[in-house]
Amino acid sequence: MRNASMVLGIIAGLIGMIVGFFGYGYVAFIDHYGEIEGLAEQVDNAQFIQAASIIAPLLAITGGAMAHARALIGGILLLLSAAGMYFAFGFGVFTMFPVAFAAVAGILGLAAGKPDEPKAHF
Numbered sequence: 001m002r003n004a005s006m007v008l009g010i011i012a013g014l015i016g017m018i019v020g021f022f023g024y025g026y027v028a029f030i031d032h033y034g035e036i037e038g039l040a041e042q043v044d045n046a047q048f049i050q051a052a053s054i055i056a057p058l059l060a061i062t063g064g065a066m067a068h069a070r071a072l073i074g075g076i077l078l079l080l081s082a083a084g085m086y087f088a089f090g091f092g093v094f095t096m097f098p099v100a101f102a103a104v105a106g107i108l109g110l111a112a113g114k115p116d117e118p119k120a121h122f
Helices: 002-033 046-066 071-089 096-111
Strands: none
Touching (some): 002 046, 002 071, 002 096, 046 071, 046 096
């Protein structure tokens, strides 16, 4: 479970970085060039979007990296990352995978009580 949490967390963080680049860039673009009525308008909580664009993917990558050694702390960081991405960007076509991967990785991290043990399946 720790390995799955690690891999899913790092993938969630990498995809979350792409979403974060666009989220941060959109807010910065509108701040610099201004709004276009009916086409490109500034979001209500611009500072939250910009902060979550940086912090949420960072938490996912950090939680994924920690999941193998410290599964509890890694799982908590991954769940915080999933919540941050969800509240900042919502659940849509571009955010469903990073949010879902971070949430599943967080649950797996919390569920991993002992280190993975090699077991025969037959």
